[in-house]
Amino acid sequence: MASQYPFGPDTPGALRAQRAAVQANPPDEFILRIDRPLEQPPNWLTYRIHSPVAVAGFALLAALMGHGLGGLTTGLSPPRRRNARLGLGVATGLAFFVALAAGGQWVRADATNSGVLGAWLPLLVPVAGLAVLEGLGRTRKRTPVSRS
Numbered sequence: 001m002a003s004q005y006p007f008g009p010d011t012p013g014a015l016r017a018q019r020a021a022v023q024a025n026p027p028d029e030f031i032l033r034i035d036r037p038l039e040q041p042p043n044w045l046t047y048r049i050h051s052p053v054a055v056a057g058f059a060l061l062a063a064l065m066g067h068g069l070g071g072l073t074t075g076l077s078p079p080r081r082r083n084a085r086l087g088l089g090v091a092t093g094l095a096f097f098v099a100l101a102a103g104g105q106w107v108r109a110d111a112t113n114s115g116v117l118g119a120w121l122p123l124l125v126p127v128a129g130l131a132v133l134e135g136l137g138r139t140r141k142r143t144p145v146s147r148s
Contacts, residue, residue, distance in 0.1 A: 047119050065130055
């Protein structure tokens with residue numbers, strides 16, 4: 001265990017210490033093996049520090065999207081409203097986590113790729129969703145409603 005986790009459990013502080021140790025004594029070649037933690041690329045360690053925070057940011061943005069969608073679906077019947085909310089939630093979640101996995105693969109592909117960018121760029125998925133919901137909400141408010 002001490003050879004795999006020389007700085008303790010994978011907390012942000014331990015990952016920062018591991019990254020500093022790798023940067024202070026860079027190996028001849030970076031490898032992504034768990035049994036050789038002092039040979040992992042610093043960009044991968046940076047990604048591992050930032051990705052849990054990005055997932056928490058996604059949770060916040062997903063809650064805001066749910067709130068926005070709740071206001072847009074008030075006129076639908078209960079089954080259609082439930083299906084619209086569920087569909088958007090599942091689609092957004094899948095798109096975010098696919099983008100997060102792609103970001104991780106991109107960071108692992110080359111030691112010069114930014115770990116911060118790989119972790120935070122997937123947040124464009126819920127931000128784009130919020131922008132679309134905001135646009136739909138504004139057009140819905142401008143459209144006159146005829147009451148019969």
